[in-house]
Amino acid sequence: MFSKILIANRGEIAVRIIRACKEMGVATVAVYSQADAEALHVALADESYCIGGPEASESYLKENQIVSAALLSGAQAIHPGYGFLSENAHFARLCRRNGLAFIGPDPASMERLSDKAILKRIISDTELRPIPGTQALSGLEEARAAAEKIGYPVMLKACAGGGGRGIRRILSPEELEPAWQQAASEALSAFGDGSLYLEKYVSPARHVELQMLSDEYGNVVCLGERDCSVQRRNQKLIEETPSPAIDPDRRAKIMAQACQAVKQIGYVGAGTLEFLLDREGNFWFMEMNVRLQVEHCVTEMLTGIDLVKWQIRIAAGIPLNFTQEDIRLEGSAIECRINAAGCGKLEMLHVPGGPAVRFDTSLMEGTQVTPYYDSLLGKLIVYAKTREETLRKLRASLCELVIRGIPTNIEQQLQWIADDRFTSGNYDLTFMGNG
16 A cells, blocks of 8 residues: 555546545655645645646646656655546556556556547447447548538537537538537647547437446456536536436446446456436437546435545555445435636635535635635535435535535525526436536
């Protein structure tokens, strides 16, 4: 087991990883930008290093500075969290060349599975069914021919990255060229890779993902699904597990297929298989996230399994000590992402409490929200034995949560979870007007 880990991230996920390390008796090293000098993750870590200016490109994306900080501190491993360098194979290789463990999949596996177009070809050899589509496209003319063959409407997507960037829905041939230019530019800026592919647009549908854990000894488990269908501009806002749209038999079948697929492709670590679930109950594979998901904590709340600790253990060569038969998906857990609606300084923070209520955040009084990073302030997660009870607890917790000095989406979250479509469980990706 590692004795010291550097966390190459910021915000609530850095705090989350530091807490897991402390519980495991592992020393922690924080890195921070000039804008985050007073941040909570810096205060909680055993030691910390400033690695650059306020922009992510000047700090949290600076591979050499992060590796240098790890070597200077004597850390044995680097945990990338999510975003930033978490799916960067070059960074993972740099860590290895410097004798540092990268807490995530090996670089070759990351390259192979992070390219969504290549991954679909790999998945085609398993029992999972990918959405009909193309490999990486050579240019606009090839995209035109492919779109005609697939049939409009289609989705244009970036081969690399995620987070809803580099994605465009195209309803007609006239929309293809401007969408191509926009998506390619956005993907290049966000991921350093402007390559795109096309796939069939499946609608109406729900966005459902399966949380996987696998070790280097061939042990694979699925920790159930998360329904992430409440989205705006491809950004998730509410996640719940289990999905109210999936019956036990269908759940058991797709979980077994997912375990077999992960074992077949030889993936090691924490990963997420993402699907579109159509009205006929068909699962259409979209992509795999080879990292920790933002919404991992809603699965932790339902299963009682600490995903961050198991990421660390797997990277240290420790086998899973439980099997699929040990996983119990009983009750209901729902997460609301609390986002900033603008910049500001936190004047007051009151976090709701009570049994099975969790608020993951890096906020503390005096925290300054700047324009440099993602708008996520925290994640409110609640659990209860029934979905109805969970919804009541979630409403009460949102009403109790106070964040003063920073504009937030708390009131909007209250409106969304009170919507008849959500309370009934009969919602899909059209919930927020996504089409």
